[in-house]
Amino acid sequence: MSSTRSDVSVLIPFSSEDKDKTEILRQCPTVQVSEVIFNNIEENETLLDYVQRLEKLVADHNINIILPTIDLSTFVHAAIARDFPHIPGPSVESCYLAFHKAYSRQYLDPTENPTPYDVVDMDSPTMLEDAQRALEKVGLPAFVKPAAAFDTFGVAKVENYEDMKRALQNLRTMRDEHPDFKSSPSAAFFKDYFKQYLDVEKYPLALRDVVIVEPxxxxxxxxxxxxxxxxxxxxxxxxxxxxxFDHQEAKFMTVISPTSEPEDLQKRIWDVYDGVMTRMVQFGFNNCFTNIEVFRMKDGQLRLCEVNARGSKQLQGCYRESYKNANQDYVYLTAGRGVKYVTPPNTGRWASAYIVKFDNMERPGNLMDFDKIEKLKSDPDMMFILTASPDDDVTNFTGSAGCHFCWLFTYGNSREAMIRKLVDVLKLVVKKPERLTYPVHYGM
Incomplete structure (x- = not known):
């Protein structure tokens, strides 16, 4: 990639001060980062409140790049890009279609046999009748998940109507008891924002709190x-x-880089990606990083799982070892500046990103040894990302995918060496291994 160096001022929404992040951004070879501003949402702010506060910050500090790191920040990025034409970014509509699982199915799925789905409004007086009809449409067993949530929040496999009622009640209770929990389905949090930035007549589910029901x-x-x-x-x-992990309902977890699949299958997978991205571009997606998840079925058929209109901390933690010149953040820093990206070359190293999930959450210090984690940080073949301290309160609502406060990355010169490292580190730092949602072992 090549471009003339120029200064950029960067705003990172939904974030706290991070000196390491700032240093990495300043190492971008094609632009000079003059300022990095971290900003997080405040208690009781809606998404629109937050966007309006940040737009004043953008104007006051002459910001010209927005760096989204989570799903919610893509909406901030898209709104600011619309209101400040000098800032490159996507449309709100394209980000919304990626974010809302039902609309991803309707508008972005290019596969020959799209997965059927239905939605259930959690505030409808006919919620239970609607749930029954949804199960009749998609069949059993089914998967239920909030249509506007992230981090695998609240997903549940249902075998019958009673399971379905229980899953809906758990989600509704979680929403009502924890209205500020951002991964919770919360139409109220988004509502004013969508009314201002989205065509809610075209996308009426934006103003409703719904779950998606799929086979x-x-x-x-x-x-x-x-x-x-x-x-x-x-x-x-x-x-x-x-x-x-065949023993789990949500049975896929832990990214392994690079893929071990043959070239012919990779070509078919890339065809699905290109089909989704072609649609995203048609809806205004531009100058951004993005990824999708794709299932392979027993008969070889490929099915779209989900679409994300941003990069991934998991993948970036793997890229640092397994690929050269593969920094997702640099895509945003150089957006609109003529930088031509190419597929990054493989280094020959293997990497894994394991989310340390627990079935039942409690005080983090009871579950993991933070002192040992601190001592291990100097090991070049591993990296921790913690989102909680030992004595923090953590929300104990997991769904069938578990809940987490720690990401663990391990590296090696072979897939086997990388897995051995992962298992060895978990043995050292996890105090209650019997509570791990996804236990790993040698030979995986």
Missing amino acids: YLDAVALYTVDGCIVDKEIVQWTITDELR
């Missing part, structure tokens, strides 16, 4: 397919595998 797909593999859109062109980056 439970008994897939044999799941892939994350990663790339970016630069000047409306699709740039393919990487395919990564996920470990499979």
